[in-house]
Amino acid sequence: xxxxxxxxxxxxxxxxxxxxxxxxxxxxxxxxxxxxxxxxxxxxxxxxxxxxxxxxxxxxxxxxxxxxxxxxxxxxxxxxxxxxxxxxxxxxxxxxxxxxxxxxxxxxxxxxxxxxxxxxxxxxxxxxxxxxx
Amino acid sequence: xxxxxxxxxxxxxxxxxxxxxxxxxxxxxxxxxxxxxxxxxxxxxxxxxxxxxxxxxxxxxxxxxxxxxxxxxxxxxxxxxxxxxxxxxxxxxxxxxxxxxxxxxxxxxxxxxxxxxxxxxxxxxxxxxxxxxxxxxxxxxxxxxxxxxxxxxxxxxxxxxxxxxxxxxxxxxxxxxxxxxxxxxxxxxxxxxxxxxxxxxxxxxxxxxxxxxxxxxxxxxxxxxxxxxxxxxxxxxxxxxxxxxxxxxxxxxxxxxxxxxxxxxxxxxxxxxxxxxxxxxxxxxxxxxxxxxxxxxxxxxxxxxxxxxxxxxxxxxxxxxxxxxxxxxxxxxxxxxxxxxxxxxxxxxxxxxxxxxxxxxxxxxxxxxxxxxxxxxxxxxxxxxxxxxxxxxxxxxxxxxxxxxxxxxxxxxxxxxxxxxxxxxxxxxxxxxxxxxxxxxxxxxxxxxxxxxxxxxxxxxxxxxxxxxxxxxxxxxxxx
Numbered sequence: 001x002x003x004x005x006x007x008x009x010x011x012x013x014x015x016x017x018x019x020x021x022x023x024x025x026x027x028x029x030x031x032x033x034x035x036x037x038x039x040x041x042x043x044x045x046x047x048x049x050x051x052x053x054x055x056x057x058x059x060x061x062x063x064x065x066x067x068x069x070x071x072x073x074x075x076x077x078x079x080x081x082x083x084x085x086x087x088x089x090x091x092x093x094x095x096x097x098x099x100x101x102x103x104x105x106x107x108x109x110x111x112x113x114x115x116x117x118x119x120x121x122x123x124x125x126x127x128x129x130x131x132x133x
Numbered sequence: 134x135x136x137x138x139x140x141x142x143x144x145x146x147x148x149x150x151x152x153x154x155x156x157x158x159x160x161x162x163x164x165x166x167x168x169x170x171x172x173x174x175x176x177x178x179x180x181x182x183x184x185x186x187x188x189x190x191x192x193x194x195x196x197x198x199x200x201x202x203x204x205x206x207x208x209x210x211x212x213x214x215x216x217x218x219x220x221x222x223x224x225x226x227x228x229x230x231x232x233x234x235x236x237x238x239x240x241x242x243x244x245x246x247x248x249x250x251x252x253x254x255x256x257x258x259x260x261x262x263x264x265x266x267x268x269x270x271x272x273x274x275x276x277x278x279x280x281x282x283x284x285x286x287x288x289x290x291x292x293x294x295x296x297x298x299x300x301x302x303x304x305x306x307x308x309x310x311x312x313x314x315x316x317x318x319x320x321x322x323x324x325x326x327x328x329x330x331x332x333x334x335x336x337x338x339x340x341x342x343x344x345x346x347x348x349x350x351x352x353x354x355x356x357x358x359x360x361x362x363x364x365x366x367x368x369x370x371x372x373x374x375x376x377x378x379x380x381x382x383x384x385x386x387x388x389x390x391x392x393x394x395x396x397x398x399x400x401x402x403x404x405x406x407x408x409x410x411x412x413x414x415x416x417x418x419x420x421x422x423x424x425x426x427x428x429x430x431x432x433x434x435x436x437x438x439x440x441x442x443x444x445x446x447x448x449x450x451x452x453x454x455x456x457x458x459x460x461x462x463x464x465x466x467x468x469x470x471x472x473x474x475x476x477x478x479x480x481x482x483x484x485x486x487x488x489x490x491x492x493x494x495x496x497x498x499x500x501x502x503x504x505x506x507x508x509x510x511x512x513x514x515x516x517x518x519x520x521x522x523x524x525x526x527x528x529x530x531x532x533x534x535x536x537x538x539x540x541x542x543x544x545x546x547x548x549x550x551x552x553x554x555x556x557x558x559x560x561x562x563x564x565x566x567x568x569x570x571x572x573x574x575x576x577x578x579x580x581x582x583x584x585x586x587x588x589x590x591x592x593x594x595x596x597x598x599x600x601x602x603x604x605x606x607x608x609x610x611x612x613x
Contacts, residue, residue: 011400011404013404013407013408013429013433014400014403014404014407016429017404017407017408017411018407020411020416021411021416024416084396084399084400105399105400105403106399106402106403106406106407107403107407108406108407108410109407109410109411109414109416110410110414
């Protein structure tokens with residue numbers, strides 16, 4: 001069964017590129033253009049992983065992440081956050097919000113895919129570990 | 134003739150008189166006349182007394198006359214307040230006294246003249262000093278920076294209006310009072326005290342200090358100068374507070390601008406890079422997808438170009454580098470040109486374009502291209518944020534009373550939330566959710582503001598009813 005990834009970004013082209021890269025790699029992709037929409041879709045679809053932009057209308061990537069950590073159905077999904085240089089966010093804030101990995105724009109779709117794979121693998125391993133114990 | 138001489142002569146006369154009387158008496162006696170010696174004695178005595186009285190009387194009259202003359206002359210001087218010389222005739226003793234008196238009078242007169250001159254000099258100097266003090270105070274009062282002068286006991290000597298307003302005290306009630314009781318800003322008082330008591334020889338200190346003014350924190354550059362006497366003793370402190378809040382804001386704005394610009398430039402660049410990589414990695418399988426990618430990349434490159442163009446335009450106007458070609462311009466004509474250009478765009482979205490262009494007779498002095506650009510940006514914005522089937526109205530008219538030409542662009546679009554309104558002309562500011570409705574550089578309205586207000590001294594304003602539409606209006610002075 002293919003893994004489900006949610007991509008949220010207010011830049012349509014970024015959204016397009018990332019979702020296409022992931023779709024070509026065999027993931028099931030859902031997209032959202034703002035934080036609020038992303039949160040609602042996460043609740044409805046329970047994706048395995050969330051990729052979100054930091055700067056988004058209505059709900060920032062950080063707020064979205066915090067909310068996802070609070071909800072039982074979404075708390076397991078690792079979050080990959082895309083940030084733009086020039087708007088540096090405090091590292092502690094990112095860790096506190098429960099972000100699994102960050103990537104700086106401009107980014108390479110290749111690297112995004114690699115990171116998604118890594119995050120889902122470790123997540124899977126941890127899940128199997130949890131099952132074993 | 135001196136009195137002594139006169140008395141001497143008088144006594145000689147008396148003695149000779151006495152002697153002749155005695156001789157007469159002896160002779161008479163020798164001749165055998167019996168003369169009554171007692172009677173003779175009385176006679177001589179009477180003669181001497183009468184003679185003495187006569188002499189004394191004469192002497193008294195002479196002295197009295199001279200003294201009277203002297204006192205008359207002195208009184209005359211006293212009345213006229215002019216010292217002169219006392220002139221007396223006769224009587225040598227009195228002449229001696231008057232000579233001495235005249236010497237005294239002369240030296241008094243010289244002394245008085247000197248004192249008068251000195252007095253005048255002092256008066257002139259004090260007037261000059263007063264004028265200089267007033268001038269120095271006027272200089273201090275005219276300074277827009279707050280100036281506070283304290284003495285070596287930290288008592289207030291002088292403060293200007295700016296200081297009174299900033300530190301909230303009345304100079305008239307505070308002179309010679311310790312600043313502890315006048316200035317409520319403890320940190321500032323400490324700074325003044327430290328400067329006054331510091332042993333170091335560096336006479337000046339500059340400190341950045343924040344003061345709350347009407348609930349708003351303002352930043353001041355505080356210059357504290359220790360004033361010393363020529364002997365090196367501390368005589369007081371001059372404190373100057375210069376408001377650098379605006380400078381700080383501008384420097385913050387610059388930082389923000391650079392970070393916004395880099396972010397805005399990087400976004401289309403990030404897309405282009407990502408699509409190029411996708412093409413390289415062969416992610417676009419068919420020709421159609423590839424063509425789509427190329428189109429997106431071209432569009433993003435175009436966006437990048439527009440961004441740079443806008444940034445350059447804005448900064449050129451801001452810094453005054455741009456050449457503004459001023460000529461008579463008709464707002465109605467400029468608006469008409471814009472409407473023609475945007476007509477296809479409006480038709481594509483089924484938006485009704487309504488033009489209410491007033492008489493083209495009245496003109497403004499402006500840069501034609503810039504005004505065209507400003508109206509175009511306003512109308513494009515209106516079209517962007519108005520849903521299909523809406524309407525955009527462009528009107529121009531002349532307010533004869535205020536002598537301005539007004540151009541208004543109103544739409545039936547999404548409107549602007551009240552909290553976004555104050556920022557709508559800021560560079561890169563985009564209202565929440567507007568990015569979803571339409572693409573934009575966040576610079577269009579900032580450019581309009583620069584064109585109207587910075588380049589043309591006009592006025593740009595906006596009113597909006599969130600959800601129902603917005604009206605942008607600008608006015609420029611009309612050509613008389």
